[in-house]
Amino acid sequence: MPQLSINQRGALLSVVILIVGLLFWEAAIPPQQLATEMTEYERLMGGGSPRAAIPPPSDIFAKAWEELSNPFYDAGPNDKGIGIQIGYSIYRVLSGYLLAAAVAIPLGFLIGMSPVAYRALNPYIQVLRPISPLAWMPLALFVIRDSEASAIFVIFICSIWPMLLNTAFGVAGVRKDWVNVARTHELGAVRTAFQVILPAAAPTIVTGMRISIGIAWLVIVAAEMLVGGTGIGYYVWNEWNNLDLTSVIFSILMIGIVGMALDSAFGALQRVVAYAE
Amino acid sequence: MAKPFLSVERLTQTYPDAAGGETTVFENASFGIERGEFVCILGHSGCGKSTIMNILAGLASPTSGVVTMDGAEVSGPSLDRGVVFQNYSLLPWLSALKNVSFGVQARHKDWSKVDVEAHSRKYLAMVGLEGDVVLRKPSQLSGGMRQRVSIARAFANQPKLLLLDEPFGALDALTRGTIQEELLKVWSQTEQTVFMITHDIDEAILLADRILLMTNGPYARVAESVQITIPRPRNRTEIVEHPNYYPIRNHLVQFLGQRSKVLSGQPSGGETQTPETVVIDKTKPAGGPEPEARLRAVND
Ligand SMILES: Nc1ncnc2c1ncn2[C@@H]1O[C@H](COP(=O)(O)OP(=O)(O)O)[C@@H](O)[C@H]1O
Numbered sequence A: 001m002p003q004l005s006i007n008q009r010g011a012l013l014s015v016v017i018l019i020v021g022l023l024f025w026e027a028a029i030p031p032q033q034l035a036t037e038m039t040e041y042e043r044l045m046g047g048g049s050p051r052a053a054i055p056p057p058s059d060i061f062a063k064a065w066e067e068l069s070n071p072f073y074d075a076g077p078n079d080k081g082i083g084i085q086i087g088y089s090i091y092r093v094l095s096g097y098l099l100a101a102a103v104a105i106p107l108g109f110l111i112g113m114s115p116v117a118y119r120a121l122n123p124y125i126q127v128l129r130p131i132s133p134l135a136w137m138p139l140a141l142f143v144i145r146d147s148e149a150s151a152i153f154v155i156f157i158c159s160i161w162p163m164l165l166n167t168a169f170g171v172a173g174v175r176k177d178w179v180n181v182a183r184t185h186e187l188g189a190v191r192t193a194f195q196v197i198l199p200a201a202a203p204t205i206v207t208g209m210r211i212s213i214g215i216a217w218l219v220i221v222a223a224e225m226l227v228g229g230t231g232i233g234y235y236v237w238n239e240w241n242n243l244d245l246t247s248v249i250f251s252i253l254m255i256g257i258v259g260m261a262l263d264s265a266f267g268a269l270q271r272v273v274a275y276a277e
Numbered sequence B: 001m002a003k004p005f006l007s008v009e010r011l012t013q014t015y016p017d018a019a020g021g022e023t024t025v026f027e028n029a030s031f032g033i034e035r036g037e038f039v040c041i042l043g044h045s046g047c048g049k050s051t052i053m054n055i056l057a058g059l060a061s062p063t064s065g066v067v068t069m070d071g072a073e074v075s076g077p078s079l080d081r082g083v084v085f086q087n088y089s090l091l092p093w094l095s096a097l098k099n100v101s102f103g104v105q106a107r108h109k110d111w112s113k114v115d116v117e118a119h120s121r122k123y124l125a126m127v128g129l130e131g132d133v134v135l136r137k138p139s140q141l142s143g144g145m146r147q148r149v150s151i152a153r154a155f156a157n158q159p160k161l162l163l164l165d166e167p168f169g170a171l172d173a174l175t176r177g178t179i180q181e182e183l184l185k186v187w188s189q190t191e192q193t194v195f196m197i198t199h200d201i202d203e204a205i206l207l208a209d210r211i212l213l214m215t216n217g218p219y220a221r222v223a224e225s226v227q228i229t230i231p232r233p234r235n236r237t238e239i240v241e242h243p244n245y246y247p248i249r250n251h252l253v254q255f256l257g258q259r260s261k262v263l264s265g266q267p268s269g270g271e272t273q274t275p276e277t278v279v280i281d282k283t284k285p286a287g288g289p290e291p292e293a294r295l296r297a298v299n300d
């Protein structure tokens, strides 16, 4: 048998772990208990309903198949396809995120270029950055008076910091030699920014953007649980209220998969802007 | 007397030191460079060579004094003064070709892309870089190749003055030798005025028309201007046969080994510090006509 590459062996082991894990899970779920054998607590927690127990993986696959074969159906406010819910979440994440990028990257450039701007703005950044984005929610709801826009604002405020700090850090760290190359070639400020500083700082900036999109995706679920209405976060919460654990687990998986897709998109962008010195 | 092409007048550079006082790197330094000349400056590390070069490039401004080139005062960086830095300073995200054409485009804003690329390739070819190798990123090139790209970029812009700061300092001796000869070849085709910093005596003799010798700092001085009385074209193997080679070399070694220390640390007392011209020529019969009254013959 030919020796498998490290990648192939890793993939094989991954699949084995998955299968073993799923088999254990499937085997560990006891057959439906009779209601009479349940404790008082279990009955209160909905043990009486056949769907209240942790479902076996087979149920979840069946659920996934059902949901993914018709992801965009819309049967009223509390019954929309998973595709629509995820679509809402992605829309909110991207709106807030792009707004944040539009503010953070130019501002980061300014802070990175000017030690005065850095010193002037640093105290604010240091105070605002550690605030949990959800702590802004009540204020946002009060000021903006719109739950949709408030969710977007919360995404904006949580994704701005890594982009801002990384842009400032990347711009400030551009090698002086490269700036001197621009100067000796009489490049103006705008050309220097776009032809030298931006490509030089791009790997650091994109790293910040990747961290931000990860945080934004974490936060949107919680934000949607709070504001309700639509979105994957609301969907998880709604299914929990319905005691549909199969749907809860399925949507948790979907959150993971979308998060991974967003992250790998930025991973690809990182490879595009990377350079070796 | 007419001003030389590049004229450095009473250049002084001081820096605040750790103790709250001031260190004077050099004071009232004055010298000139003629059009088309290849001048090397030799001196120990830390004496202020890079400081002078950055001032000539317009990247730094001196504490006092002026530099004029072609009659105009140097007040900032310019495409008329090309710079080759020791660490090549190629932009690592651009290919070798793009690194050169980036400069050409900056110089000739009205040129088409095709013209810019053709011009860039021509200068890369002059330093021996042709074909697919010019499409590589700097990280995929050897140190010697990177420095060739950097030299091509500087020459391709045809600046009035080319400044090189220890361009071969990081290269191994063999590579250095080849690139020195390439530099000579390109230079002889372009009649470029060159000011180059080096700490390699043999390199300076091979390349220069004139070598400026700097004493150690603080209060460093450009103490001597040594004419290299060896005809061109020169190459590394034949140059050592010339009767002037070792006398010049010995003079330089002796300066760097001893007199650079002895002469250091003396404030100028407000005097303009001009280098003393030294001509060492063993090919002239003894007692031959002295070129100029100010010159001091050195017979070692
Ligand atoms: N920005 C600076 N601040 C303080 N001292 C400096 C600065 N730049 C250079 N120096 C000092 O000036 C002297 C000359 O430096 P430099 O021109 O780099 O020397 P060289 O190129 O001859 O080795 C050194 O002693 C160095 O420490």
Ligand SMILES: [Mg+2]
Binding pocket: B049, B050, B051
């Ligand atoms: Mg130096």
